[in-house]
């Protein structure tokens with residue numbers, strides 16, 4: 001028993017003596033400035049774009065929409081509901097017609 005304690009104690013002192021005397025230098029966080037290209041911050045069109053600007057910019061830029069090809073109304077309606085149902089966009093159903101109408105005006109296909 002005593003011998004066993006001695007072995008453990010001996011091992012412990014080896015561990016302790018192998019610990020470096022100085023703690024490694026900690027990484028530091030430095031501030032930097034990044035110039036991002038200016039993107040379209042809002043959907044163009046003034047008041048007619050209010051509904052889409054208020055509901056569709058929380059997660060991505062207008063480019064995500066404006067770079068799409070012209071699409072039929074049913075496709076845009078499905079897209080808005082995909083944002084609501086799949087991506088959990090907090091969009092009031094009452095705003096959907098105004099959003100779809102804007103989408104049809106700017107990216108609609110008859």
Ligand code: HEC
Pocket residue numbers: 052055056057058059060064065068079080082083087088089090091099
């Ligand atoms: C809750 C976050 C959120 C909101 C709010 C949101 N979207 Fe999206 N949207 C996403 C995500 C996530 C994607 C997929 C991004 C990717 O694939 O890189 C996406 C992608 C898209 C795309 C590209 C095609 C596709 O289906 O992937 C379009 C178009 C789009 N959104 C339109 C809209 C419109 C219009 C609105 C407002 C009605 C809106 N989004 C609001 C999250 C959101």
